[in-house]
Amino acid sequence: MxxxxxxxxxxxxxxxxxxxxxxxxxxxxxxxxxxxxxxxxxxxxxxxxxxxxxxxxxxxxxxxxxxxxxxxxxxxxxxxxxxxxxxxxxxxxxxxxxxxxxxxxxxxxxKASRDAEAVEAGALSQRMQEADRAQSYATAQRIEVQEAHARAAVQRQERAQQLAASAQQSEIEPSDPSEFITLDLPVLEGVSRRAYLPVDPKLPPVRKGDINRATGNAWQYGGDLPGYPSKRNYEYEKNWLRDVGLLLRHRHPTNLTMTPEEKFVMRGAKSCIPNLY
Structure with a gap:
C-alpha cells in the first residue's frame, strides 16, 4: 500500500x-x-x-x-x-x-449564596458584639447598683450610730443650771455672745460627725476643742468656726504652737474669716 x-x-x-x-x-x-x-x-x-x-x-x-x-x-x-x-x-x-x-x-x-452567607455572618457578628456590649453595660450597671447599696448600707449604719450616740446623750440627765460652768475666755471683738454661754459639765463634748439637733446635719469640722466654746451653743457650724477661729488666733499667733485638732479647725475657720492669718 x-x-x-x-x-x-x-x-x-x-x-x-x-x-x-x-x-x-x-x-x-x-x-x-x-x-x-x-x-x-x-x-x-x-x-x-x-x-x-x-x-x-x-x-x-x-x-x-x-x-x-x-x-x-x-x-x-x-x-x-x-x-x-x-x-x-x-x-x-x-x-x-x-x-x-x-x-x-x-x-x-x-456566588449569591456565598455573599448571603457573608452578609449573614457579618450581621451575626454585629449582633454578638452588640450583645457583648449590652452584657458589659448590664454588668457595669449591676456592679454600680451593688456598690451604691453597699455605700447606702454604710451610711445607714453610720447614721444609726450617730442617732444612738445622740440618744445616749439625750438620756443623760442634765445638771441643774446652778451647776453649769463658764469658760474663762478673753472677750474679743467679733466673738459672739454664744461663746461665753455656760455649759453643762455632765454632757460629753460634741464629736465630729455628731448630728446637730438644730439643723439635722452632721458637724464636719472636728469636735469640741477643750477650753473653747462648745458646739452645743450653736446652730450653724460656720458661726462656731468664726468664734473659735478668733479665739485660736488670739491664743496662738502662729499655727506652729497649735495641736493637730486646733490646726484642722483653724483651716475651716479661715474659710469663714478670709482675713484670719
Missing amino acids: AATVIGISGAISALEGASGAMSLRVWMETHREELLKVWDGRRLDWQALCGWFRDAGLTNSIGETPTVRCAKMTWYRVGKTLEARRQRHADAAAAAERLAEEKKAAREAA
Missing part, C-alpha cells in the same frame, strides 16, 4: 471509491443547499438534471443512472436528511447553550 493513503486521506479515498460513494445522493447532500440558493426558488428541470447526472457519472445506490422519479425521491430524502441533521445540530447547540446557562446560573447562585 502506498504511503500516501495510510492517513485519513486514504480512508476518504476508499469511501469515495466504494459502490455508490460518489452517487447522486452524495452529490445532492454536498450541493443541495448551494443549488437552491443559486436557483433562487425557480422550478428545477429534472429532465435536464438527469441528463447531466448521466454525463457526470452520478448513479443511484445500486449504480444505475437515475431516472427523473429516482432523482426526485433522492432529492426529497436528502432534504429530510439535511433538515434532520440541521435539527440535531440546532438541538445540540441549544443543549450546549442551556448547559452553559445552567452552569452560569449555578455559579451566580453559588
Whole structure:
C-alpha cells in the first residue's frame, strides 16, 4: 500500500471509491443547499438534471443512472436528511447553550449564596458584639447598683450610730443650771455672745460627725476643742468656726504652737474669716 493513503486521506479515498460513494445522493447532500440558493426558488428541470447526472457519472445506490422519479425521491430524502441533521445540530447547540446557562446560573447562585452567607455572618457578628456590649453595660450597671447599696448600707449604719450616740446623750440627765460652768475666755471683738454661754459639765463634748439637733446635719469640722466654746451653743457650724477661729488666733499667733485638732479647725475657720492669718 502506498504511503500516501495510510492517513485519513486514504480512508476518504476508499469511501469515495466504494459502490455508490460518489452517487447522486452524495452529490445532492454536498450541493443541495448551494443549488437552491443559486436557483433562487425557480422550478428545477429534472429532465435536464438527469441528463447531466448521466454525463457526470452520478448513479443511484445500486449504480444505475437515475431516472427523473429516482432523482426526485433522492432529492426529497436528502432534504429530510439535511433538515434532520440541521435539527440535531440546532438541538445540540441549544443543549450546549442551556448547559452553559445552567452552569452560569449555578455559579451566580453559588456566588449569591456565598455573599448571603457573608452578609449573614457579618450581621451575626454585629449582633454578638452588640450583645457583648449590652452584657458589659448590664454588668457595669449591676456592679454600680451593688456598690451604691453597699455605700447606702454604710451610711445607714453610720447614721444609726450617730442617732444612738445622740440618744445616749439625750438620756443623760442634765445638771441643774446652778451647776453649769463658764469658760474663762478673753472677750474679743467679733466673738459672739454664744461663746461665753455656760455649759453643762455632765454632757460629753460634741464629736465630729455628731448630728446637730438644730439643723439635722452632721458637724464636719472636728469636735469640741477643750477650753473653747462648745458646739452645743450653736446652730450653724460656720458661726462656731468664726468664734473659735478668733479665739485660736488670739491664743496662738502662729499655727506652729497649735495641736493637730486646733490646726484642722483653724483651716475651716479661715474659710469663714478670709482675713484670719
